[in-house]
Amino acid sequence: MTSIDDSRIAGVQDPSVQIHAAPETPQGYGSMKRKEDARFVRGRGHYVDDIVLPGMLHGAVLRSPLAHARIVSIDTSAAEAHPKVHAVITGETLAGLGLAWMPTLSYDTQAVLATDKVRFQGQEVAFVVADDKYSARDALALIDVEYEPLTPVIDAKTALDRGSPVVRDDKEGKTDNHIFDWESGDSAATDKVFAEAEAAEDQVVVTADVLYPRVHPAPLETCGALADMDPVTGKLTLWTTTQAPHAHRTLYAMVAGLPEHKIRVVSPDIGGGFGNKVGIYPGYVCAIVASIVTGKPVKWMEDRSENLMSTSFARDYHMRGEVAVTKDGRIRAVRVDVLADHGAFNATAQPTKFPAGFFGVFTGSYDLEAAHCAVTGVYTNKASGGVAYACSFRITEAVYLIERLVDIVAHDLEMDPAELRMKNLLHADQFPYQSATGWVYDSGDYPHTLQVALDKAGYQELRAEQAERRRRHEAGERVDLLGIGLSFFTEAVGAGPRREMDILGLGMADGADLRVHPTGKAVLGISAQTQGQGHETTFAQIVAAELGMSPDDIEVVHGDTDLTPFGLGTYGSRSTPVSGAATAMVARKVRERARIVAAAMLEVSADDLEWNDGRWQVAGDPEASKTIAEIALAAHSSLELPEGVEGHLDASCVYNPPNLTYPCGAYVAVVDVDPRTGTVNVRRFIAVDDCGVRINPMIVEGQVHGGLADGVGMALMQGIAFDLDGNCLGGSMMDYLLPTSLECPSWELGETVTPSPHHPIGAKGIGESATVGSPPAIVNAVVDALGPYGVRHADMPLTPAAVWSAAQGRPLRTDLAIT
Amino acid sequence: MQVPAQFAYEKATSVDDAIELLARHGPESLIVAGGHSLIPMMKLRLAEPSTLIDINGLTDLDYIRVEGDQVRLGAMTRHATVLESAVVREHFPILPDAERTIADPLVRNRGTVGGSLCQADPSEDLSAAFSALRADVVIRGAEGQRVVPVREFHHGPYETAVAHGELLIEVRVPIRTRTGSAYQKVERRAGDWAVASAGSVVSLDGDTVAEAGIGLTAVGASHFVAAEAEDALRGRPATDEAFTEAGRIAAEHCAPSADQRGPVDYKRALVAELVARTLQRATARARGEA
Numbered sequence A: 001m002t003s004i005d006d007s008r009i010a011g012v013q014d015p016s017v018q019i020h021a022a023p024e025t026p027q028g029y030g031s032m033k034r035k036e037d038a039r040f041v042r043g044r045g046h047y048v049d050d051i052v053l054p055g056m057l058h059g060a061v062l063r064s065p066l067a068h069a070r071i072v073s074i075d076t077s078a079a080e081a082h083p084k085v086h087a088v089i090t091g092e093t094l095a096g097l098g099l100a101w102m103p104t105l106s107y108d109t110q111a112v113l114a115t116d117k118v119r120f121q122g123q124e125v126a127f128v129v130a131d132d133k134y135s136a137r138d139a140l141a142l143i144d145v146e147y148e149p150l151t152p153v154i155d156a157k158t159a160l161d162r163g164s165p166v167v168r169d170d171k172e173g174k175t176d177n178h179i180f181d182w183e184s185g186d187s188a189a190t191d192k193v194f195a196e197a198e199a200a201e202d203q204v205v206v207t208a209d210v211l212y213p214r215v216h217p218a219p220l221e222t223c224g225a226l227a228d229m230d231p232v233t234g235k236l237t238l239w240t241t242t243q244a245p246h247a248h249r250t251l252y253a254m255v256a257g258l259p260e261h262k263i264r265v266v267s268p269d270i271g272g273g274f275g276n277k278v279g280i281y282p283g284y285v286c287a288i289v290a291s292i293v294t295g296k297p298v299k300w301m302e303d304r305s306e307n308l309m310s311t312s313f314a315r316d317y318h319m320r321g322e323v324a325v326t327k328d329g330r331i332r333a334v335r336v337d338v339l340a341d342h343g344a345f346n347a348t349a350q351p352t353k354f355p356a357g358f359f360g361v362f363t364g365s366y367d368l369e370a371a372h373c374a375v376t377g378v379y380t381n382k383a384s385g386g387v388a389y390a391c392s393f394r395i396t397e398a399v400y401l402i403e404r405l406v407d408i409v410a411h412d413l414e415m416d417p418a419e420l421r422m423k424n425l426l427h428a429d430q431f432p433y434q435s436a437t438g439w440v441y442d443s444g445d446y447p448h449t450l451q452v453a454l455d456k457a458g459y460q461e462l463r464a465e466q467a468e469r470r471r472r473h474e475a476g477e478r479v480d481l482l483g484i485g486l487s488f489f490t491e492a493v494g495a496g497p498r499r500e501m502d503i504l505g506l507g508m509a510d511g512a513d514l515r516v517h518p519t520g521k522a523v524l525g526i527s528a529q530t531q532g533q534g535h536e537t538t539f540a541q542i543v544a545a546e547l548g549m550s551p552d553d554i555e556v557v558h559g560d561t562d563l564t565p566f567g568l569g570t571y572g573s574r575s576t577p578v579s580g581a582a583t584a585m586v587a588r589k590v591r592e593r594a595r596i597v598a599a600a601m602l603e604v605s606a607d608d609l610e611w612n613d614g615r616w617q618v619a620g621d622p623e624a625s626k627t628i629a630e631i632a633l634a635a636h637s638s639l640e641l642p643e644g645v646e647g648h649l650d651a652s653c654v655y656n657p658p659n660l661t662y663p664c665g666a667y668v669a670v671v672d673v674d675p676r677t678g679t680v681n682v683r684r685f686i687a688v689d690d691c692g693v694r695i696n697p698m699i700v701e702g703q704v705h706g707g708l709a710d711g712v713g714m715a716l717m718q719g720i721a722f723d724l725d726g727n728c729l730g731g732s733m734m735d736y737l738l739p740t741s742l743e744c745p746s747w748e749l750g751e752t753v754t755p756s757p758h759h760p761i762g763a764k765g766i767g768e769s770a771t772v773g774s775p776p777a778i779v780n781a782v783v784d785a786l787g788p789y790g791v792r793h794a795d796m797p798l799t800p801a802a803v804w805s806a807a808q809g810r811p812l813r814t815d816l817a818i819t
Numbered sequence B: 001m002q003v004p005a006q007f008a009y010e011k012a013t014s015v016d017d018a019i020e021l022l023a024r025h026g027p028e029s030l031i032v033a034g035g036h037s038l039i040p041m042m043k044l045r046l047a048e049p050s051t052l053i054d055i056n057g058l059t060d061l062d063y064i065r066v067e068g069d070q071v072r073l074g075a076m077t078r079h080a081t082v083l084e085s086a087v088v089r090e091h092f093p094i095l096p097d098a099e100r101t102i103a104d105p106l107v108r109n110r111g112t113v114g115g116s117l118c119q120a121d122p123s124e125d126l127s128a129a130f131s132a133l134r135a136d137v138v139i140r141g142a143e144g145q146r147v148v149p150v151r152e153f154h155h156g157p158y159e160t161a162v163a164h165g166e167l168l169i170e171v172r173v174p175i176r177t178r179t180g181s182a183y184q185k186v187e188r189r190a191g192d193w194a195v196a197s198a199g200s201v202v203s204l205d206g207d208t209v210a211e212a213g214i215g216l217t218a219v220g221a222s223h224f225v226a227a228e229a230e231d232a233l234r235g236r237p238a239t240d241e242a243f244t245e246a247g248r249i250a251a252e253h254c255a256p257s258a259d260q261r262g263p264v265d266y267k268r269a270l271v272a273e274l275v276a277r278t279l280q281r282a283t284a285r286a287r288g289e290a
């Protein structure tokens, strides 16, 4: 094969050269309707639970009603005697196969089915396999488990106390609930700045305790799997709700000892993931074991409460932040202490060398002299997880903390929060910028982005209206208070460079392969997996832009490990930064192969050809040109090709990102707060995002809309609290509230475009920006509204009760039951 | 998916048929109306009826009509119908006020007036509204029918005057002159059950409160009523001070419990605020001002 000059395919493509055809189907970038929507709006999506195989059985999981208890005995005889039951699997059954415990993505272990004790309410205890899902559920009631209740560890703040019950006594020699200590930044340099600030007349240290409560991604489709072990071929096919089909296949091979080529993982249409579908759950493993045991396909789909109570939650960070700042508002250093509640098993899903995810970007968008954070992870008797819900590996927590802190500084210094931010934001000429904790931000023009948002919001007019409302409030009128909240976030997405980032040893590079059929239509195989992000459209557009094709002529295949190249999947906003880059690169490879074929067709040297208007042209002779379709036919024909080119245009590649990409954004929330009832109405929300080059602006806006709605949910209503017995208080959608259109204003979006200098098409990823950036804006707005009550901080979720209680000076502790 | 336990199913063809089916299928059989309380409970296996007796075919129980000085609502009248009814809006604006806050359009298209009252959920909204309005309900059984004031209908959470083998068939609401009404609910999100709600009915005699009805939900008020506040208001001038005082009394006498919707002090504060606000609004409506 002729070697291809890499310099021709790397580097940023100038977006202005893209051809914008009719708005319906642009020839490359531009807004177009999502190709996948046709099947979704017609009810033709095909989800795991839609798949029916002949002879298929149904599984159901028996779960622990208690948060912490020793299992004395499990009697399954009555369930086994049920006429429609085929098998009852317990931890003991699994122990016989060496599968009672499985590794987590964070080098811990997790019970598949409990053997010794149960460690959270809703934990998996037994698995029933029956003819239908009704009988499977009926039989659950026939299993008799005797528990000996133990005192649960619920309050993360006391989990490390001496004498606290030990959650993980299964671990040799474990006598406490400590998981890890992790730190980032220069502690000596940071302490030095703080000491100076404490001593200096013109400086202050501002401190705040901030909780990012436990929330749940709550995808509309719950988790499930259909396992089909073919007893003849020994091949396991697993249809499952996964955001990372390839990683799952490899892990099943490693854990269960199944040969990897005999495992096919298929992730069909997925009804939302948000990080909830990154990990491997006990139910998946049970379905596989059940299929092996019964010789039949076995389907398991959890219900809503099972999803909320047992699968990966997100956040649960108790944070103390300190800021050293001059009295005129120059932020010098930030020091952070975090207590991270990881639940009963350390099963967070993030690059393995980052136990606190990317929390290290807590310095935010500001130019600091020094920064340091220390994170301690603890076990409690709650479900495991921590990294999920569009969090960019804990950047949600980091951004929330710094953006709350900046507002608290503004409050304490009596400064305008916009002015304070302007004073400290990084400037365009500081990029690439190495943060105090070592992250290299690629590009941005932060003050400009913030100014665009302030102008769009009409910031000064809003402040004037706020003053007027406060005046009327103080005069005793029953009037809603107005709150204006800002946030400026920097994301770090597209994990990641292989040398630094892996998950259980699997490097985070992604493959792509592109086959161009003789008639010029193409099939792109990617390792990322769409759960609503629109990959089938966006990725087709990337290829289309590179090859001068219509996106309609490119089919994107994903989610099936037998049909797609290896890669780590879709989460952490990594699809466009990594898989999208792989796609652009593989298309450029094809383009370079096409150049050789075109040269043969046009009987010129390849060096005489230029890529113009989506075709290879002889330099100086625009009439002599060939499109990809023409070239593809020739490449499959009997045309004589130069030595070393065998024919066809297909190519594959692997993209190993040189760095993360750093999207940013400036958000303004405008809220009306009724201080007497505590109700909050989000009147306006202005979101100006910079995600670099936008491939399909409509899809980008859709991602932002969804993330903003998530932000409203987290800021105002979502939270999973526990009572001191360990009962989960967010186990249904009556208790765990998702926002509706009535809580969401008509979003006002804007953009600035700073391409990523190292990404092949300058794109940065947008999937999680709004989820990261919006909660602090809303909380800042509510706290701002409560200014007349002297409120400085209140923890999410800001339910009416939380708002009212904060105004009374009795803030609620939102991680525990309200008493 | 959550799936219910096994049950048998019968479709009633008339009220008498339903009563007869209840008798035949015994104490574990249950009426299903809109199903929006019962079916979720069955899916969670909190309810495991042996037989469901479906009364959705009884369209003769789906009506709103004026009879004499009463508006009568059939038990099978859907929330959506109440919300849209011009007759209801004219005489009892408290009902559309309340209906607008009950669940969402999907639930309102199916859920019924009878089912709401019979479910007797302590956070149910129509019970508070009908109590404020001093409505009566008609209950029919094998022995015939009886009329029970709504204020005697609820025997406690999920318990009512309807015995097994009986059906609630109608709600009767008295029309009063120079009367206004209003309802207000605080919820964590649209479609959520109330943190607290209050509904007020004010009948004026000049500028004096001739009669007041105050309903409360989700705050442990007995029979969904703030009786002490009503007593304090009756015969008093209809002023903001009197309404604030009534709110204070209602807050003192209700018995909320703490849950994830809020602590007790907050719920009491809400009662005080919502009672005062709905009294103001009801009075304005009685005066034809709103």
Ligand SMILES: Cc1cc2nc3c(=O)[nH]c(=O)nc-3n(C[C@H](O)[C@H](O)[C@H](O)COP(=O)(O)OP(=O)(O)OC[C@H]3O[C@@H](n4cnc5c(N)ncnc54)[C@H](O)[C@@H]3O)c2cc1C
Pocket: B030, B031, B032, B033, B034, B035, B036, B037, B038, B039, B040, B075, B101, B102, B103, B104, B107, B110, B111, B112, B113, B114, B115, B116, B117, B118, B119, B123, B124, B125, B126, B162, B166, B167, B168, B169, B191, B192, B193, B194
């Ligand atoms: C998501 C959701 C949110 C909701 N939010 C609210 C809310 O904010 N406020 C509120 O007030 N309600 C709310 N509801 C409840 C809703 O209003 C229900 O429809 C109503 O409570 C029950 O009416 P139904 O017709 O569906 O009754 P069903 O569920 O059919 O029956 C309820 C009970 O009443 C019995 N029953 C029904 N009809 C009769 C009859 N004629 N005679 C004797 N017994 C009878 C049944 O046997 C059963 O025990 C909500 C429901 C849902 C699903």
